[in-house]
Amino acid sequence: xxxxxxxxxxxxxxxxxxxxxxxxxxxxxxxxxxxxxxxxxxxxxxxxxxxxxxxxxxxxxxxxxxxxxxxxxxxxxxxxxxxxxxxxxxxxxxxxxxxxxxxxxxxxxxxxxxxxxxxxx
Amino acid sequence: xxxxxxxxxxxxxxxxxxxxxxxxxxxxxxxxxxxxxxxxxxxxxxxxxxxxxxxxxxxxxxxxxxxxxxxxxxxxxxxxxxxxxxxxxxxxxxxxxxxxxxxxxxxxxxxxxxxxxxxxx
Amino acid sequence: xxxxxxxxxxxxxxxxxxxxxxxxxxxxxxxxxxxxxxxxxxxxxxxxxxxxxxxxxxxxxxxxxxxxxxxxxxxxxxxxxxxxxxxxxxxxxxxxxxxxxxxxxxxxxxxxxxxxxxxxx
Amino acid sequence: xxxxxxxxxxxxxxxxxxxxxxxxxxxxxxxxxxxxxxxxxxxxxxxxxxxxxxxxxxxxxxxxxxxxxxxxxxxxxxxxxxxxxxxxxxxxxxxxxxxxxxxxxxxxxxxxxxxxxxxxx
Numbered sequence: 001x002x003x004x005x006x007x008x009x010x011x012x013x014x015x016x017x018x019x020x021x022x023x024x025x026x027x028x029x030x031x032x033x034x035x036x037x038x039x040x041x042x043x044x045x046x047x048x049x050x051x052x053x054x055x056x057x058x059x060x061x062x063x064x065x066x067x068x069x070x071x072x073x074x075x076x077x078x079x080x081x082x083x084x085x086x087x088x089x090x091x092x093x094x095x096x097x098x099x100x101x102x103x104x105x106x107x108x109x110x111x112x113x114x115x116x117x118x119x120x121x
Numbered sequence: 122x123x124x125x126x127x128x129x130x131x132x133x134x135x136x137x138x139x140x141x142x143x144x145x146x147x148x149x150x151x152x153x154x155x156x157x158x159x160x161x162x163x164x165x166x167x168x169x170x171x172x173x174x175x176x177x178x179x180x181x182x183x184x185x186x187x188x189x190x191x192x193x194x195x196x197x198x199x200x201x202x203x204x205x206x207x208x209x210x211x212x213x214x215x216x217x218x219x220x221x222x223x224x225x226x227x228x229x230x231x232x233x234x235x236x237x238x239x240x241x242x
Numbered sequence: 243x244x245x246x247x248x249x250x251x252x253x254x255x256x257x258x259x260x261x262x263x264x265x266x267x268x269x270x271x272x273x274x275x276x277x278x279x280x281x282x283x284x285x286x287x288x289x290x291x292x293x294x295x296x297x298x299x300x301x302x303x304x305x306x307x308x309x310x311x312x313x314x315x316x317x318x319x320x321x322x323x324x325x326x327x328x329x330x331x332x333x334x335x336x337x338x339x340x341x342x343x344x345x346x347x348x349x350x351x352x353x354x355x356x357x358x359x360x361x362x363x
Numbered sequence: 364x365x366x367x368x369x370x371x372x373x374x375x376x377x378x379x380x381x382x383x384x385x386x387x388x389x390x391x392x393x394x395x396x397x398x399x400x401x402x403x404x405x406x407x408x409x410x411x412x413x414x415x416x417x418x419x420x421x422x423x424x425x426x427x428x429x430x431x432x433x434x435x436x437x438x439x440x441x442x443x444x445x446x447x448x449x450x451x452x453x454x455x456x457x458x459x460x461x462x463x464x465x466x467x468x469x470x471x472x473x474x475x476x477x478x479x480x481x482x483x484x
């Protein structure tokens with residue numbers, strides 16, 4: 001955990017510094033950041049809109065498409081990091097807690113090969 | 122960077138293991154994961170839908186609301202991590218590259234206090 | 243209702259014809275169309291990302307912004323119409339049913355000035 | 364066009380009345396409504412998240428799934444209608460204009476069976 005905390009701390013610091021240098025604090029409340037995050041997620045999804053499930057992964061073999069997808073995924077992480085900054089959320093702790101909850105919600109023997117939501121299991 | 126790589130490696134491993142244990146591989150192509158990520162981002166945003174910018178951050182002072190928000194933010198990170206797993210993206214490298222690009226796109230002196238997109242600057 | 247049906251029929255016909263002329267049928271399943279609809283909704287939202295609630299409506303006074311917003315709103319309607327085409331949904335009937343349900347879920351006396359979701363009322 | 368205008372006028376009136384009766388005017392600025400619309404679009408998409416393209420349309424044969432999908436599609440239309448109310452957008456006029464633009468952007472002979480965006484054609 002110490003390593004995790006320090007790494008997340010690094011990224012959070014750099015993202016916060018980037019916003020502070022530009023005096024973007026007044027734009028970066030949780031409402032605006034949640035909107036910006038959802039917009040970046042939609043831009044990532046856009047690459048897969050008209051592609052079949054079977055063909056989706058092969059986009060990473062295309063130089064231009066994979067560079068664009070990598071950039072959109074980075075945007076999602078950067079916005080999520082700034083959201084966590086302002087919200088005071090430790091993302092690694094939150095992710096570990098949620099993984100543990102998911103392990104209880106989705107017992108292996110009940111979920112094998114089935115994508116049913118936990119509240120319908 | 123070595124630390125970053127190892128931490129991301131840890132989280133990626135655990136998320137991948139979670140999916141493998143449940144044989145969810147056939148659901149987890151990049152198309153489906155990009156949809157799931159966008160849905161989680163929308164669920165995070167839902168908490169701020171009818172709240173003003175001024176009141177948004179104060180939701181974190183509410184015990185129930187902040188717990189729910191923390192969980193939704195974790196969901197976004199978990200889905201993004203699995204997306205990166207399948208896409209073969211190193212998220213930390215991608216985020217650092219994008220930050221460096223943003224620093225060139227948004228020069229401090231031009232952007233102070235202004236939220237204009239780089240292509241309109 | 244007869245008028246409603248005929249108008250929706252007209253728009254649905256034109257949107258379907260547009261897709262048929264281009265042989266886009268194989269792209270237009272409900273999964274892809276629901277993705278495309280969510281992406282258009284995110285593009286509409288993008289205009290309001292860094293704007294306060296108080297300033298949001300004034301964007302319609304700006305010639306360029308209002309033209310772009312009008313176009314994004316149209317995209318949402320066009321995609322929703324094609325989704326309804328393929329799903330066999332009569333949008334006007336569905337909207338009227340949902341409005342009636344909302345009237346029961348949100349009794350006027352309980353909801354005045356309060357944006358609480360029905361399941362928390 | 365006269366019929367279209369009167370039908371849209373009817374739906375717009377009823378949706379506006381619903382909000383006015385509950386004094387929801389202060390929540391219904393364009394920023395909040397664009398968020399609410401994107402959230403409803405994500406909820407519609409949720410039904411198709413883990414379903415293949417090939418299986419997506421068959422969800423409409425399932426009584427429960429199709430009822431839920433119909434309701435989510437209605438929510439998108441209701442929110443879009445209220446957005447148009449506040450923005451002063453005539454949705455039918457905007458949709459017709461956009462269809463005409465799309466016809467120019469996507470010439471039939473160039474687009475047959477190809478889902479390439481107009482700016483890449």
